[in-house]
Amino acid sequence: xxxxxxxxxxxxxxxxxxxxxxxxxxxxxxxxxxxxxxxxxxxxxxxxxxxxxxxxxxxxxxxxxxxxxxxxxxxxxxxxxxxxxxxxxxxxxxxxxxxxxxxxxxxxxxxxxxxxxxxxxxxxxxxxxxxxxxxxxxxxxxxxxxxxxxxxxxxxxxxxxxxxxxxxxxxxxxxxxxxxxxxxxxxxxxxxxxxxxxxxxxxxxxxxxxxxxxxxxxxxxxxxxxxxxxxxxxxxxxxxxxxxxxxxxxxxxxxxxxxxxxxxxxxxxxxxxxxxxxxxxxxxxxxxxxxxxxxxxxxxxxx
Amino acid sequence: xxxxxxxxxxxxxxxxxxxxxxxxxxxxxxxxxxxxxxxxxxxxxxxxxxxxxxxxxxxxxxxxxxxxxxxxxxxxxxxxxxxxxxxxxxxxxxxxxxxxxxxxxxxxxxxxxxxxxxxxxxxxxxxxxxxxxxxxxxxxxxxxxxxxxxxxxxxxxxxxxxxxxxxxxxxxxxxxxxxxxxxxxxxxxxxxxxxxxxxxxxxxxxxxxxxxxxxxxxxxxxxxxxxxxxxxxxxxxxxxxxxxxxxxxxxxxxxxxxxxxxxxxxxxxxxxxxxxxxxxxxxxxxxxxxxxx
Amino acid sequence: xxxxxxxxxxxxxxxxxxxxxxxxxxxxxxxxxxxxxxxxxxxxxxxxxxxxxxxxxxxxxxxxxxxxxxxxxxxxxxxxxxxxxxxxxxxxxxxxxxxxxxxxxxxxxxxxxxxxxxxxxxxxxxxxxxxxxxxxxxxxxxxxxxxxxxxxxxxxxxxxxxxxxxxxxxxxxxxxxxxxxxxxxxxxxxxxxxxxxxxxxxxxxxxxxxxxxxxxxxxxxxxxxxxxxxxxxxxxxxxxxxxxxxxxxxxxxxxxxxxxxxxxxxxxxxxxxxxxxxxxxxxxxxxxxxxxxxxxxxxxxxxxxxxxxxxxxxxxxxxxxxxxxxxxxxxxxxxxxxxxxxxxxxxxx
Numbered sequence: 001x002x003x004x005x006x007x008x009x010x011x012x013x014x015x016x017x018x019x020x021x022x023x024x025x026x027x028x029x030x031x032x033x034x035x036x037x038x039x040x041x042x043x044x045x046x047x048x049x050x051x052x053x054x055x056x057x058x059x060x061x062x063x064x065x066x067x068x069x070x071x072x073x074x075x076x077x078x079x080x081x082x083x084x085x086x087x088x089x090x091x092x093x094x095x096x097x098x099x100x101x102x103x104x105x106x107x108x109x110x111x112x113x114x115x116x117x118x119x120x121x122x123x124x125x126x127x128x129x130x131x132x133x134x135x136x137x138x139x140x141x142x143x144x145x146x147x148x149x150x151x152x153x154x155x156x157x158x159x160x161x162x163x164x165x166x167x168x169x170x171x172x173x174x175x176x177x178x179x180x181x182x183x184x185x186x187x188x189x190x191x192x193x194x195x196x197x198x199x200x201x202x203x204x205x206x207x208x209x210x211x212x213x214x215x216x217x218x219x220x221x222x223x224x225x226x227x228x229x230x231x232x233x234x235x236x237x238x239x240x241x242x243x244x245x246x247x248x249x250x251x252x253x254x255x256x257x258x259x260x261x262x263x264x265x266x267x268x269x270x271x272x273x274x275x276x277x278x279x280x281x282x283x284x285x286x287x288x289x290x291x292x293x294x295x296x297x298x299x300x301x302x303x
Numbered sequence: 304x305x306x307x308x309x310x311x312x313x314x315x316x317x318x319x320x321x322x323x324x325x326x327x328x329x330x331x332x333x334x335x336x337x338x339x340x341x342x343x344x345x346x347x348x349x350x351x352x353x354x355x356x357x358x359x360x361x362x363x364x365x366x367x368x369x370x371x372x373x374x375x376x377x378x379x380x381x382x383x384x385x386x387x388x389x390x391x392x393x394x395x396x397x398x399x400x401x402x403x404x405x406x407x408x409x410x411x412x413x414x415x416x417x418x419x420x421x422x423x424x425x426x427x428x429x430x431x432x433x434x435x436x437x438x439x440x441x442x443x444x445x446x447x448x449x450x451x452x453x454x455x456x457x458x459x460x461x462x463x464x465x466x467x468x469x470x471x472x473x474x475x476x477x478x479x480x481x482x483x484x485x486x487x488x489x490x491x492x493x494x495x496x497x498x499x500x501x502x503x504x505x506x507x508x509x510x511x512x513x514x515x516x517x518x519x520x521x522x523x524x525x526x527x528x529x530x531x532x533x534x535x536x537x538x539x540x541x542x543x544x545x546x547x548x549x550x551x552x553x554x555x556x557x558x559x560x561x562x563x564x565x566x567x568x569x570x571x572x573x574x575x576x577x578x579x580x581x582x583x584x585x586x587x588x589x590x591x592x593x594x595x596x
Numbered sequence: 597x598x599x600x601x602x603x604x605x606x607x608x609x610x611x612x613x614x615x616x617x618x619x620x621x622x623x624x625x626x627x628x629x630x631x632x633x634x635x636x637x638x639x640x641x642x643x644x645x646x647x648x649x650x651x652x653x654x655x656x657x658x659x660x661x662x663x664x665x666x667x668x669x670x671x672x673x674x675x676x677x678x679x680x681x682x683x684x685x686x687x688x689x690x691x692x693x694x695x696x697x698x699x700x701x702x703x704x705x706x707x708x709x710x711x712x713x714x715x716x717x718x719x720x721x722x723x724x725x726x727x728x729x730x731x732x733x734x735x736x737x738x739x740x741x742x743x744x745x746x747x748x749x750x751x752x753x754x755x756x757x758x759x760x761x762x763x764x765x766x767x768x769x770x771x772x773x774x775x776x777x778x779x780x781x782x783x784x785x786x787x788x789x790x791x792x793x794x795x796x797x798x799x800x801x802x803x804x805x806x807x808x809x810x811x812x813x814x815x816x817x818x819x820x821x822x823x824x825x826x827x828x829x830x831x832x833x834x835x836x837x838x839x840x841x842x843x844x845x846x847x848x849x850x851x852x853x854x855x856x857x858x859x860x861x862x863x864x865x866x867x868x869x870x871x872x873x874x875x876x877x878x879x880x881x882x883x884x885x886x887x888x889x890x891x892x893x894x895x896x897x898x899x900x901x902x903x904x905x906x907x908x909x910x911x912x913x914x915x916x917x918x919x920x921x922x923x924x925x926x927x928x929x930x931x932x933x934x935x936x937x938x939x940x941x942x943x944x945x
Contacts, residue, residue: 025500029397030404036394037411040471043426044418046437050429062435116322119315124308131319138330139582144529144551145574148558148567149333149340157328172329177322190682192308193649194743198696199670202309208695212686231419233533234555249419252537256425260540276425283417288410295413298473299480 044280051075051273058269074270078278081271083258089243089251091275098230098247098282104167105229106222113176114214118206120177121184122192132181135174143170144234151238161242170235176221182300183217184210220297223290227283248279334575341568352565359569369553369570376549379463380527387467387523388516391474396504398475399482409479416472420530424537427465431457431538438464452540459547462538466531473526474519481515482508521585525578550574598660598750599625600646600783605655607641607807615641617808618655623800628777628784632794633804634830640755642804643787647753648672659751670699675744676753680760681736683728683743690715690724693742707746714742717776734765741773745780752777752784758793770797791831795819803827825942828871828935834900836871839908840939843868850906856929857884861936861945868945871935874900877912879920881928887912889922901925 050063052071057064079091116135120128143150150169159165187210195205211218236250246254255272287294309315341359343352363369398408415423430438431451438461442449449457485508493507529551539546543556551574558567600623607616616638623629631639644650646657648669656663664672675696683692693714694707702710715721718738728736737757744752757773758766774797777784788794794801795815803810803818803826811823822828828836841848841856843866848856861868879901887910893900899920902911905927912927914920936945 026401029401032397033394033401033404033408033412036390036397036471037408039468040412040415043430043468047426047429060435062432063429063437112321112325115318119318122308123315124310125312125315128315131323135322135326138326141330141334141575141578142525142529144532145554145571145578146330146333146337147555148564148571149336150329151559152336153329153333168325169329172326174326188680188682190678190680191684193644193647193669194676194678194682194684195695196309196649196669197647197674197676198743199699200695202311202314204699205309209684209686213684215686227417231417231422233419233421233536238559249421249533252419252421252425252533253541256428256537256540259428272425273429276422279422280418283419284414287417288414291410291413295476295480298476 044277047273048277051270051277053270055266055269055271058273059266070270071274074274075278077268077271078274083254083268083271089246091248091278093244094246094248094251094275095278095282097245098249098279100163101166101232101236101247102226102230102282104163105170105232106225108167109171109176109225110218110221112171113174114180114211114218116177117180117184118210121181122202122205122210135177138172138174139178143173147234147238150235154239160239161245163245165239166236166245167229170229170232176225179221179300180214180217183214187213216293216296219290220293220300223286223294224297226286230283248275251275252279337568337571337575339568340564341572343565345562345564355565359565360573362566363569363573372548372550372553375459375547376528379459379466379547379549380524382463383466383470383527383531384520384523386463387470387474388519390467391471392478392512392516394471395475395478395482396508398479412475413472415469416476418469420469420533421537422533423465423469424534427461427534427538428540431461451538452542452546455545455547458538462531462535462547465534465538466527469531469534470523470526474523477515477519477522478512481512485511518585521581524581528574528577598783599623600751600785601656601658602646603656603658605642605645605657606653607638607645607650608653615807616645619809620655621802621809621812623783623785625783626781627799628774628786628797630794630798630801631785631787631804632789632791632801632830633810635789636806637804638807639787639789639804641807643753643755643785646751646785647674647676670696672751673747673749674751674753675747675749676755677737677740677744677757679756681728681740681757683736683739685728688725688727689720689731689739689742692728692739693746696743696747710746710748711742714746717745718742733761734769737761737765737769741776745776749782752782752786754784754786754788756788757786758788759790766793773797791833795831801831803830805830821944822871822935823944825869825871825937828937832873834874834911834913836873836935837877837905837910837912838937839870839905839910841868841870842866850908852906854885854906858929858931858934863936863938863945865939867939869937869939869942871937872929872933874911874913876930876933878928878930879912879914879918879925881926883926885927885929886924887927889920889925892920892922 046063046065049065049067050058051074052068053064054068054070057068079095082088082090119125120132125131154160154165154169157165191209192205195209200208230247231249232247233249233252236247237253240246240250255275259267259269259272261267340352342354342356344355344358345352394412398405398412401408428451430436431449432439433451433453436451439449439451448454449460451457451461489507489511493503497503497506528549531549532551532555535549535552539548543552548556550570554567554570554574557563557570561567602619602621604618604620605616606614606618608614619642621629631642633639641650645652648664648667652665657665659672659674684695687695690711693711697707697710711724715724718741720735720738720742723731723735728739731739740757754773758769761769770793786793786797798815800812800814801818802812805826811818811827813821818827818831822831822836825838828838839850841850843860843863846860848858848860848868848870850856856870885905887901887903887905889901889903891902893902896916898916899914899918900911901914901920902909904910937943938945
């Protein structure tokens with residue numbers, strides 16, 4: 001007992017001696033974090049501010065601090081004014097296409113990979129391991145590496161300039177399957193045994209028990225996949241030449257080309273910047289509002 | 304496989320079929336096609352092709368342009384990986400320490416994850432604008448004639464900065480979750496054993512974080528190699544010209560613009576092998592990571 | 597209600613490992629049989645074979661009068677309580693208990709009535725709408741029991757149901773489960789590695805070791821007449837003292853010139869294993885047998901004395917009121933409490 005009090009005393013003495021130093025270090029910690037946060041936030045804030053200036057101002061001075069009155073106008077132009085080569089595509093249309101790509105990809109991927117993972121984990125299937133390796137190998141090659149042949153495949157299937165051609169090839173990788181496989185394996189064995197004793201067959205078990213149990217996981221992977229789909233660039237660039245199918249991110253390429261043209265006209269800087277912001281907003285909001293799911297999905301899927 | 308798995312046969316086959324079909328059509332077929340066409344020379348007008356063996360590969364090896372791109376890709380990858388990991392680690396260590404405002408910092412430091420690479424590249428275009436970009440002006444203030452799109456080093460610098468900025472959030476999230484999974488008892492033991500905070504970090508925290516760091520190393524290399532395509536494409540305004548580009552970008556340019564199917568396929572195959580090596584490496588690390596914890 | 601018959605039931609895994617050697621047991625209607633043994637002895641495998649969660653390689657398993665080898669677990673009319681309870685985490689207590697009935701196509705009102713009844717028996721009435729995560733360990737255990745009893749099974753299967761509870765709750769639930777089982781009169785098979793649970797709950801005990809049945813008997817039979825050194829060592833704490841004695845001139849000699857005051861049994865070997873339960877040995881005596889006491893463990897209700905008899909380790913248990921001291925102490929080994937085992941095979945002589 002005497003020993004305990006003594007060591008207590010030593011501990012508290014050390015902490016009190018260190019206290020002033022710790023406070024100073026606290027300030028340094030916060031300063032570094034604030035600098036980091038500023039580094040992340042400032043560029044986008046600056047762009048947002050600049051959208052309140054007129055095209056002529058931006059052309060002359062570039063990105064600017066402060067607020068002028070043109071923001072609404074610029075965003076309105078970005079959303080509703082037709083642009084592009086054929087003057088048919090509006091921001092709203094691109095937003096819709098981005099939504100279709102993001103949602104279609106996320107939902108398609110979740111459905112397909114959950115089914116596959118269920119088959120691999122919960123069935124006594126002779127070729128389950130083989131199937132797993134066939135699927136798993138796809139993790140090895142990102143789409144960027146096999147872009148040309150994938151493009152050829154889509155062309156010969158007549159799927160260029162279709163939503164199917166846009167979405168389905170992106171699903172051809174195992175990230176989701178791998179993720180759900182890991183998760184299913186972590187579910188206690190006894191649960192499926194209890195369900196079997198309770199008379200649940202494979203379909204019932206999947207719908208009554210596995211899917212409800214996976215809700216958080218589904219939400220987490222949905223966020224990751226939605227952002228991934230929404231942010232696709234190379235594939236949409238190749239596969240959609242019809243402007244009616246352009247997504248916001250795909251539209252960036254167009255914007256860059258328009259701004260790069262050196263003509264007599266002042267490029268529509270305000271509109272372009274507004275469009276780039278619109279391209280960020282939905283995925284950014286999802287990531288911020290569903291932060292804990294998002295972090296869980298990212299760190300637990302390990303990819 | 305679970306001990307007491309279901310024994311139905313048709314159901315799992317039906318469940319696997321969609322995934323297997325998609326990867327057969329959009330993965331195995333294209334990959335096989337790429338390997339095959341890397342041994343052929345395509346007629347530029349699309350009239351058939353001739354078997355040339357490994358000529359496409361030997362051409363690449365002797366091609367100084369390809370060597371230049373490969374060298375740049377290497378340097379670019381090293382720089383992007385190093386800076387995004389180092390900055391993220393610093394921020395994660397600090398964010399793990401502070402109590403007040405921890406959640407806000409976390410949000411502010413990770414939301415950029417959601418920005419698409421080409422959108423980040425577009426922001427880069429504005430910041431490095433030749434006439435009035437704020438960062439161009441800053442470089443000029445320090446006496447560097449920064450010219451994005453015209454000067455090789457300028458464009459390369461812009462690419463690295465944008466790519467690092469875009470990648471910090473992912474690394475930050477992983478480092479932070481790695482730090483938070485270090486048991487409290489271990490930290491407390493270190494607190495008793497080592498007076499210096501820096502010493503504690505390098506002797507205890509960092510080794511425990513090493514598996515995460517190794518894992519992120521691979522992720523970042525893959526990112527720099529492949530996922531920055533959008534950044535590169537935007538910053539060079541789709542006009543490679545004299546600008547630095549990465550290997551993946553060259554596959555794209557040669558295949559789609561240059562119509563050099565064989566050469567582009569050979570480059571694809573080389574990249575495939577590179578990814579394969581990286582993945583095998585990563586897999587061994589993950590295995591070790593499991594043993595570690 | 598039904599009797600359960602295992603007729604040379606055997607389990608061999610595809611990799612050739614024999615998890616359960618041919619095993620024949622008959623469990624009469626209403627009896628609670630405990631499968632006990634160290635981990636990896638095959639007791640859980642045997643239970644899971646009865647449940648239908650594990651294929652039976654060979655032999656016949658009957659519940660009632662029917663062979664059920666090839667029946668699905670759901671069609672065997674059994675209920676099982678798992679070690680980690682295996683409650684469905686996303687369902688309420690009521691839903692958890694009713695899920696099996698629902699799958700059998702029972703009507704809503706029937707499920708409701710049965711769940712209410714089970715909740716009443718198990719004092720779960722107030723918790724029916726809660727999720728498993730909102731319950732304590734003991735309550736979860738009760739829900740798992742409830743899920744088993746709403747099904748009106750012919751056979752209860754328990755897979756180490758108490759091992760996740762703390763000691764106090766374990767003792768309480770042990771009594772509750774036994775009382776419930778006797779009240780419902782349902783034939784039960786109960787797996788545990790805890791010999792106290794086995795002794796206190798069982799009508800009969802089956803001791804398993806490395807996939808083989810070592811002994812089947814009532815708790816008293818198992819304790820008083822262990823069929824092998826394995827059973828003797830496994831049941832009872834501290835375990836039975838086993839000493840290897842040389843047979844010389846019809847007498848029993850331990851190393852260090854200690855002679856045991858008994859006649860040797862008639863065996864062909866020149867050594868024999870002599871066993872005494874620690875509580876069967878008494879302190880005091882004529883001084884013919886001396887125990888060198890080295891450690892005294894104070895357990896409150898009684899004391900354990902550990903030391904050497906001749907050159908062999910020996911423990912004895914004495915009441916708290918008996919004087920105990922270190923150093924050489926005279927002890928008495930009662931003739932009628934002696935056990936002899938074969939020195940190599942370990943079987944009882």
